[in-house]
Amino acid sequence: MPIARPTAEDLINPGPAEQRALAALQHYQQWDSGYSTQQRTRPQTIGCALVDSPVGLAAWIYEKMWSWTDNNGHPEDALSRTAILDNLTLYWLTATGASSARLYWESFGSFAPSDITMPVACSAFPKEILPAPRKWVERHCTNLVHWHDLDQGGHFAAWEQPQVFVRELREAFGAMG
Structure with missing residues (x-):
């Protein structure tokens, strides 16, 4: 579950991914x-x-x-x-x-946003509780080595989509060398 918060700038002219994330945040x-x-x-x-x-x-x-x-x-x-x-x-x-x-x-x-400089991989499942657009995540994850927007899955992605989850893990660790 990629976690990131919008900035004031994100609220001014959000793109489609940001609009979906903001709507999900409001619903949540x-x-x-x-x-x-x-x-x-x-x-x-x-x-x-x-x-x-x-x-x-x-x-x-x-x-x-x-x-x-x-x-x-x-x-x-x-x-x-x-x-x-x-x-x-x-x-x-x-x-x-x-x-x-x-x-x-x-x-x-301890949920304060701070920069993460180690390699990070994110699998963005569409029915996650609070979807975070890549743009927001990249601000805090300065070494994002893998990002994949998926077609199915929610908060319990490993449970709902085990084959997809395993594939994502393999791709993520493969990207980390």
């Missing part, structure tokens, strides 16, 4: 960011519910699968029912719902 802020606010400010509140109720855990995660996969209105368009149940079971049996929520609280303070 208005409709999809509640989970993030909850997890970065009060992770233990939701964490207790996620480890106490299998139905609560399933609802919390399944909604993300619905929202963040490249589907046609149903998560099972992108992921098999077995894969979904396997994932939910893994979270439930390991009781990792709370720790996965707490990760937001632990990491949000």
Whole structure:
């Protein structure tokens, strides 16, 4: 997931990729960011519910699968029912719902944009939560060695499109020598 923020200049005369990214950002802020606010400010509140109720855990995660996969209105368009149940079971049996929520609280303070000078490879999947145009990413990733805009996939790209993901990894590491 390439992460980058727009600058004030990006807002003046955005191109098509930037317009899509800005629209996605607006949609996220208005409709999809509640989970993030909850997890970065009060992770233990939701964490207790996620480890106490299998139905609560399933609802919390399944909604993300619905929202963040490249589907046609149903998560099972992108992921098999077995894969979904396997994932939910893994979270439930390991009781990792709370720790996965707490990760937001632990990491949000260090989310400041800073330049990355090491080699970077990005695979831009179209249904990513917050798509970042290459132009925005290049500002902070000064050694971008691989960029590929893909036709399918969402936030769970490795899970949804495993063959494509492996191909992207091979191309990325190949570009790094």
